[in-house]
Amino acid sequence: MARKCFISFKKEDEDYRDYIRDNFSLDIIDKSLKEPIRSDDEDYILRKIREDYLSDSTVTIHLIGAYGAENRGWHEQRFIKRELQASLRTSDSSKKSGILGVVLPCMNSTVWKGKLTCSDCGESHSCVNINDRTTISEFSYNYYIPHNKCSWSEGDRYCVLVSWEKFQENPSIFVDKAYEKRDDPISKDTRVKP
Numbered sequence: 001m002a003r004k005c006f007i008s009f010k011k012e013d014e015d016y017r018d019y020i021r022d023n024f025s026l027d028i029i030d031k032s033l034k035e036p037i038r039s040d041d042e043d044y045i046l047r048k049i050r051e052d053y054l055s056d057s058t059v060t061i062h063l064i065g066a067y068g069a070e071n072r073g074w075h076e077q078r079f080i081k082r083e084l085q086a087s088l089r090t091s092d093s094s095k096k097s098g099i100l101g102v103v104l105p106c107m108n109s110t111v112w113k114g115k116l117t118c119s120d121c122g123e124s125h126s127c128v129n130i131n132d133r134t135t136i137s138e139f140s141y142n143y144y145i146p147h148n149k150c151s152w153s154e155g156d157r158y159c160v161l162v163s164w165e166k167f168q169e170n171p172s173i174f175v176d177k178a179y180e181k182r183d184d185p186i187s188k189d190t191r192v193k194p
């Protein structure tokens with residue numbers, strides 16, 4: 001079954017959004033937040049985004065490009081942060097969405113840093129730079145959900161991460177993986193506003 005997907009992206013990465021929409025057999029909602037929703041009521045803001053933009057999507061595809069880092073500031077990232085917050089929120093009318101992060105080619109060498117030998121356990125762990133220098137905290141928190149172990153296994157993460165190259169080989173496999181996280185025990189540990 002095709003999962004309905006919402007794509008959260010920076011304007012600079014619009015070509016990738018268009019490519020996904022035009023070439024992949026995914027069910028894409030062709031909307032994105034361009035105007036802030038003016039209200040002091042946080043709950044109302046996220047509900048409106050869910051209703052008017054995300055609608056009944058169940059997976060949010062978050063494109064990780066060169067312009068989406070948390071440390072560029074709230075104002076710069078206000079739309080993608082709101083889109084992910086609304087995606088991560090569970091309400092009476094909709095359950096939180098699965099989150100699939102797609103690392104765009106320009107970010108490959110920044111994000112994927114190979115393997116490091118762990119000083120705690122002596123095993124080798126993958127070094128993946130998902131942090132405030134590469135993406136917004138709504139994604140990085142729910143990718144590296146805090147715990148007291150020395151590394152993260154797939155089951156310790158809510159967000160699913162894939163490179164653009166792997167994603168385009170078989171998009172629906174990764175969309176399904178993100179979708180299935182919604183019923184995984186780790187979905188109880190996500191945070192909407194880290």
Ligand SMILES: [Zn+2]
Pocket residue numbers: 118119120121122123125150151
């Ligand atoms: Zn370790």
